[in-house]
Amino acid sequence: MLLLSIQTASLSLHADADDALTLWYTQPASEWMEALPIGNGRLGAMVYGGVQQERLQLNEDTLWSGGPHSYDNPEAYSHLATVRKLLNQGEYAKAEDVAQNMLGIPKYQHAYMPLGDLFLDFPYAQSPNDYRCELDMQNAVSTVTYRIGDARFTRTVFASNPDQAIVMHLACDKPGRIDFDLSMTSPHQHQSRLSGVNGLLMTGEVFRNPDKRGSGSRSLIGPWENAGLKFAAKARVTSDGGTAATQDDRISVRDADAVTIVYAAATSYVNYRDIGADAVQRAEDTIASIGDTPYEQLYQQHVDDYSKLFGRVAINLGGNEADENLPTAERIQRAKDGQNDPRLAEQAFQFARYLMISGSRPGTQPLNLQGIWNNEINPPWGSKYTININIQMIYWIAEVCNLSDCHEPLLRMIDELQEPGRRTAKIHYEADGWVTHHNTDLWRGTAPVDGAQWGIWPTGGAWLCQHLWEHYRYTGDIEFLKRSYPIIKGATEFFLDTLVENEDGYLITSPSISPEHSHGGGTKDGLSVGRSGTSLCAGPTMDLQVLSDLFANCIDASEILKTDDAFRTRVSGMRSRLQPMQIGRTGQLQEWLEDWDNPNDQHSHVSHMYGLFPSSQINSRDTPDLFRAAHTSLIQRGDSGGWPGGWRVCLWARLGDGDHAHDVLRGHVLPRFTTNLLNQGSVYQIDANFGAAAGIAEMLLQSHLSTDDGSQLLHLLPALPPAWPNGSIQGLRARGGFEVDIAWADGKLTNASIRSLNGTPLAVRYGDTTQTSHPAKGNRFLWNNN
Incomplete structure (x- = not known):
C-alpha cells in the first residue's frame, strides 16, 4: 500500500455511465407525481410530456402565502417559569398544556404556493407511435419524442439559470406540421392578457386567506388578511414558418416548422421585510433581456452553466450491463419487488444532485419540504x-x-x-x-x-x-x-x-x-409511546x-x-x-434524561442519533460504549423508508455496517420512490432523495474525525456493501479541503486519488491501515492498494 505525492496525475476511475444519467418513459405522466421536475434554482416546473396536451405545472421560489410580520407572542415569557417548575415536578402533561400559551401569533406559519400552469393543446386525433419521454440529468433537459403518421415530433424543455427562464422548443422532421394553442392559468386570482409581439402575460395575487381554500383540518397555514404577494408570468412565442395569432387569453400557432417558447415569472418579493417590487416589470425585463437570442444559444448557455456543477461527480456502482437501458418505471417496480439494482442507486444519487442544482442556486430561496416543486394550495x-x-x-x-x-x-x-x-x-x-x-x-x-x-x-x-x-x-x-x-x-x-x-x-x-x-413521563409503564403522548x-x-x-x-x-x-x-x-449522554437499561443510547426509551417503539425520528450522524461525537475510537449504545438504539428503532430511512442509511454507514445501510436503501427507501424518482410516502417530501444520496456518499467516504496530531482523517470505503463489489466514485469532497476519487474491485480498494485544496495535514485510512502526510495545496496523492 503506497501513498505518493503526484503533482499532475489524475485517475480515470469511471467508466462511461451516461445511460445511468437518463430517466426515460414510454408514456406521458398521468398525474403530478409522474411528471418530471426541472428548475433553475428560482423557477420550477413539472413536465408532463403529453401528446394531446402538454402541461407544465409552475412554481417560483418566493411565492408564499402571508406577508412580512413577526410571530412573536408578548405573553410567552410570563409562562416560562411555570412550565419549568412543572417539568421539575414531573408534571409533564400540565407543563405542555401551559406551554401552549407560549406559541407564536398566529400559531401556524405560512406556506409555499403553486404559481400555475402552462398548457399547450395540440389538435392530434390519433395516438402516437414510438413515444419516449426522458430527463437527461447530465444536461438538465427534458425531451419528448413521438411519431404521428409520417412525422416525428420533438419537444425539448429546460430551465435556464443564466437566462432566468424556462425554454421550450418544438420541432418536426416534416415542415408546417406544428399546431397548438398556448394558455396559462393559476389557482390564485389571476388575469391573462396580450403583452408585446406574440406574448401572453398572466398576473395575479396570492389569496389573502389561502387556508380557507385548503383541505380542511389538515391545513397548517396561518390566517392572513393583508395584501398578499403579487406575481406575473409571461410566455413569448417565436415561430419558424406558419403563423402565431394572439387572442385575449391564448396564443395560437399554426403550420409552423419549429417554435421556441420562452417563459419567465417573478413576484413582488424583495426580502422578508419588503414585498414592494414590480412583478410585471421583472418578468417583462427577463423576456426583454433574452430578446432575439437563438434557441441554440439559449440551450448551450444553459448546458454550460448546469454541467459545470453536475459534472464534478461521477459514480459507478457496477450492476448488470443487460439492465442498463431499462425504462425508469421498470426500475422502480423492480425495487418494489425487492431486486437489487446498483444502476437505480446510481440514478438516485445523481438525481439528488440534479435536484440540488435545479432547486438551490446562489441568490435563491433554500429548498423547502417539497423543493421548489409544489402544486397544492x-x-x-x-x-x-x-x-x-x-x-x-x-x-x-x-x-x-x-x-x-x-x-x-x-x-x-x-x-x-x-x-x-x-x-x-x-x-x-x-x-x-x-x-x-x-x-x-x-x-x-x-x-x-x-x-x-x-x-x-x-x-x-x-x-x-x-x-x-x-x-x-x-x-x-x-x-x-x-x-x-x-x-x-x-x-x-x-x-x-x-x-x-x-x-x-x-x-x-x-x-x-x-x-x-413523546416520552414516557406519565405513562403507565414509563416508556415512550410514539406520537400519542406528552x-x-x-x-x-x-x-x-x-x-x-x-x-x-x-x-x-x-x-x-x-x-x-x-x-x-x-x-x-x-x-x-x-x-x-447516558446509556439506558437495555444498553441503548437514552433519548431523554430519564430512561424512557421503549425498545418496541419503532418511531421514525431518531433525534438522539444526531451525535452519531451528522455529528461525530459518538464514534468507535473516542466513545466505544456510546457507539455500541447507538447501535442498540438503531436496532430497536427498526428500519424505515422515506426521510427516516434516508437518515438511517447515513447512520448505519457511520456505524460501518454497509450491508445494513444498503438493506435500508434497497429495501425501504428506493421502493418508496415514484417513477419520476421523487419520494412518495404518506405525503410527498423531497428530503428522502437527499438523505439517500448522503447515505451513499457516507458508505464510500467519511471524513468526520481528526487524528490526535490535528490531521484530517479520510476513511476510504468505510461501509462498502457486498452488493456493490465493483465500482468507482469521482469528485467527492472531504472535510479539510480535499477532492477524492476512489475505485474498487471484488469488494477491495484498488486505488484512490486525493487532491488537496488547502494544504491541510492528511491521514488516510483504509481497513486497518492509516497513512499520514502533509500535502501542499494543489497536490494530488495516489493510494495504490497493490
Missing part, C-alpha cells in the same frame, strides 16, 4: 422549512457531493434568521442572542409554532449553525468564517442565558422536546449534542480568528457542564 406541512431534521437532511449532500455553491441559499437564510431570532429571544425568553424553533418560512418566523409538542424546541438555530461550520470545514474559506462567527456567537449567547442547572449540577435546556417523539421535557439528549457542537464550533472559530478570548473561556466552561 394546502401542501403537506405547508411546504415550509422544517428545521428539526428535514432542511438539514436536504443540504447534507451540498458539501460532500461537490455542490458547495448550492449551499449558499441555506447559509444566507441562517444569516437572515438572526434579526427576527433576536426579537424572539428577547420576547419569549428575555435572553440575548438569537433563537429559532422547529419551523420557519419565507417571512423568517422564529417563534415556536404549531403546538407545544412540536414547536417548543429551541435548538433549531443551533443546528443550522452547524451548516455554517461545515461549509468552513470543507472549504477552508476564512472570509466566510469571519462572516459566520457572529451568527454562531449569537446562537451561543442565547443558550448561555437560558440553560438551567439540573439536580445533578449539569446544564440542560428547559423547556424542550426530542423532536416529534413530548415536553427538560434536557433531551439531542439538545445537548447539538449544543456541544455549537459551543465547540464557537470556541474553535474564535481561536482561528483570534478574537473574544474572555467569551471563549466562558463558553468552554459552559460546555464542560453540559449534561453527558
Whole structure:
C-alpha cells in the first residue's frame, strides 16, 4: 500500500455511465407525481410530456402565502417559569398544556404556493407511435419524442439559470406540421392578457386567506388578511414558418416548422421585510433581456452553466450491463419487488444532485419540504422549512457531493434568521442572542409554532449553525468564517442565558422536546409511546449534542480568528457542564434524561442519533460504549423508508455496517420512490432523495474525525456493501479541503486519488491501515492498494 505525492496525475476511475444519467418513459405522466421536475434554482416546473396536451405545472421560489410580520407572542415569557417548575415536578402533561400559551401569533406559519400552469393543446386525433419521454440529468433537459403518421415530433424543455427562464422548443422532421394553442392559468386570482409581439402575460395575487381554500383540518397555514404577494408570468412565442395569432387569453400557432417558447415569472418579493417590487416589470425585463437570442444559444448557455456543477461527480456502482437501458418505471417496480439494482442507486444519487442544482442556486430561496416543486394550495406541512431534521437532511449532500455553491441559499437564510431570532429571544425568553424553533418560512418566523409538542424546541438555530461550520470545514474559506462567527456567537449567547442547572449540577435546556417523539413521563409503564403522548421535557439528549457542537464550533472559530478570548473561556466552561449522554437499561443510547426509551417503539425520528450522524461525537475510537449504545438504539428503532430511512442509511454507514445501510436503501427507501424518482410516502417530501444520496456518499467516504496530531482523517470505503463489489466514485469532497476519487474491485480498494485544496495535514485510512502526510495545496496523492 503506497501513498505518493503526484503533482499532475489524475485517475480515470469511471467508466462511461451516461445511460445511468437518463430517466426515460414510454408514456406521458398521468398525474403530478409522474411528471418530471426541472428548475433553475428560482423557477420550477413539472413536465408532463403529453401528446394531446402538454402541461407544465409552475412554481417560483418566493411565492408564499402571508406577508412580512413577526410571530412573536408578548405573553410567552410570563409562562416560562411555570412550565419549568412543572417539568421539575414531573408534571409533564400540565407543563405542555401551559406551554401552549407560549406559541407564536398566529400559531401556524405560512406556506409555499403553486404559481400555475402552462398548457399547450395540440389538435392530434390519433395516438402516437414510438413515444419516449426522458430527463437527461447530465444536461438538465427534458425531451419528448413521438411519431404521428409520417412525422416525428420533438419537444425539448429546460430551465435556464443564466437566462432566468424556462425554454421550450418544438420541432418536426416534416415542415408546417406544428399546431397548438398556448394558455396559462393559476389557482390564485389571476388575469391573462396580450403583452408585446406574440406574448401572453398572466398576473395575479396570492389569496389573502389561502387556508380557507385548503383541505380542511389538515391545513397548517396561518390566517392572513393583508395584501398578499403579487406575481406575473409571461410566455413569448417565436415561430419558424406558419403563423402565431394572439387572442385575449391564448396564443395560437399554426403550420409552423419549429417554435421556441420562452417563459419567465417573478413576484413582488424583495426580502422578508419588503414585498414592494414590480412583478410585471421583472418578468417583462427577463423576456426583454433574452430578446432575439437563438434557441441554440439559449440551450448551450444553459448546458454550460448546469454541467459545470453536475459534472464534478461521477459514480459507478457496477450492476448488470443487460439492465442498463431499462425504462425508469421498470426500475422502480423492480425495487418494489425487492431486486437489487446498483444502476437505480446510481440514478438516485445523481438525481439528488440534479435536484440540488435545479432547486438551490446562489441568490435563491433554500429548498423547502417539497423543493421548489409544489402544486397544492394546502401542501403537506405547508411546504415550509422544517428545521428539526428535514432542511438539514436536504443540504447534507451540498458539501460532500461537490455542490458547495448550492449551499449558499441555506447559509444566507441562517444569516437572515438572526434579526427576527433576536426579537424572539428577547420576547419569549428575555435572553440575548438569537433563537429559532422547529419551523420557519419565507417571512423568517422564529417563534415556536404549531403546538407545544412540536414547536417548543429551541435548538433549531443551533443546528443550522452547524451548516455554517461545515461549509468552513470543507472549504477552508476564512472570509466566510469571519462572516459566520457572529451568527454562531449569537446562537451561543442565547443558550448561555437560558440553560438551567439540573439536580445533578449539569446544564440542560428547559423547556424542550426530542423532536416529534413523546416520552414516557406519565405513562403507565414509563416508556415512550410514539406520537400519542406528552413530548415536553427538560434536557433531551439531542439538545445537548447539538449544543456541544455549537459551543465547540464557537470556541474553535474564535481561536482561528483570534478574537473574544474572555467569551471563549466562558463558553468552554459552559460546555464542560453540559449534561453527558447516558446509556439506558437495555444498553441503548437514552433519548431523554430519564430512561424512557421503549425498545418496541419503532418511531421514525431518531433525534438522539444526531451525535452519531451528522455529528461525530459518538464514534468507535473516542466513545466505544456510546457507539455500541447507538447501535442498540438503531436496532430497536427498526428500519424505515422515506426521510427516516434516508437518515438511517447515513447512520448505519457511520456505524460501518454497509450491508445494513444498503438493506435500508434497497429495501425501504428506493421502493418508496415514484417513477419520476421523487419520494412518495404518506405525503410527498423531497428530503428522502437527499438523505439517500448522503447515505451513499457516507458508505464510500467519511471524513468526520481528526487524528490526535490535528490531521484530517479520510476513511476510504468505510461501509462498502457486498452488493456493490465493483465500482468507482469521482469528485467527492472531504472535510479539510480535499477532492477524492476512489475505485474498487471484488469488494477491495484498488486505488484512490486525493487532491488537496488547502494544504491541510492528511491521514488516510483504509481497513486497518492509516497513512499520514502533509500535502501542499494543489497536490494530488495516489493510494495504490497493490
